[in-house]
Amino acid sequence: MVDDYGGYKKMFAADAKFAVTELGCWxxxxxxxxxxxxxxxxxQAAEALRRIAQLYAVEAEAREMDHAARGxxxxxxxxxxxxxxxDWLIRLRIATxxxxxxxxxIDYSLHRWPSLIRYAQTGNLPIDNxxxxxxxxxIALGKKNWLFAGSERAGKRAAAIQSLFAxxxxxxxxxxxxxxxxxxxxxxxxxxxxxELLPIKPAA
Numbered sequence: 001m002v003d004d005y006g007g008y009k010k011m012f013a014a015d016a017k018f019a020v021t022e023l024g025c026w027x028x029x030x031x032x033x034x035x036x037x038x039x040x041x042x043x044q045a046a047e048a049l050r051r052i053a054q055l056y057a058v059e060a061e062a063r064e065m066d067h068a069a070r071g072x073x074x075x076x077x078x079x080x081x082x083x084x085x086x087d088w089l090i091r092l093r094i095a096t097x098x099x100x101x102x103x104x105x106i107d108y109s110l111h112r113w114p115s116l117i118r119y120a121q122t123g124n125l126p127i128d129n130x131x132x133x134x135x136x137x138x139i140a141l142g143k144k145n146w147l148f149a150g151s152e153r154a155g156k157r158a159a160a161i162q163s164l165f166a167x168x169x170x171x172x173x174x175x176x177x178x179x180x181x182x183x184x185x186x187x188x189x190x191x192x193x194x195x196e197l198l199p200i201k202p203a204a
Contacts, residue, residue: 001129003028004112024115026052027128032105044092044102051085055120059127071123078120086113131170168199175199 001023002008012022030052036045058077062070093106109116119125139146139162149155165175178199185197 001025001126004108021118022115023118023125024112025129026055026116026119027130029109029112029116032108036101036105039101042102044096045105048085048089048105051081051088054081055127065123067123069123074120074123079117082117082120086110086117164199171199171201173199173201 003025008022011020030049033045033048033052036042037049055078058074058081061077062073065073089106089110093103093110096103096106119127146155146158149158165179168175168178182197189197
């Protein structure tokens, strides 16, 4: 799941080495219209936000469902909303001046439409990337502090450590306890088993 950053495009090319399924993030898409709305009353942006809210309401109803039931729920409820929204965006784009903020928000949505609706065609794919966004938010908020890491090498080490801490949290492992346990084991641990020290819970 990615935004529209050009660096990701190679992964989704037909001649890519590995087959990768592209997913669009509705939180990123919503932000384009939200920024328009908060900068001043904008009826079209408000309407886009209302339609996106309908998609999230469907997700809230399906939160406790298994993948099969969620897939049926999305096909019945999300796909019609998405189809109507797509038609509405196309009509709105025709009546919107090129270069405007609204035009850019619509173009972002329509350009990524196949990847944005892909989640609703399944029961297991997420509607947005918010869990990961939340995990990396402390890094983004502290980015000015990382200017004082000391060197590029130290910065890369700090990034690796922060990634391990975030992985521990996502796996329900207390980061400080994991780090203490790992540092105590490292002096006598064999490199052939180093992966076993990663903060990832073993598969049941």
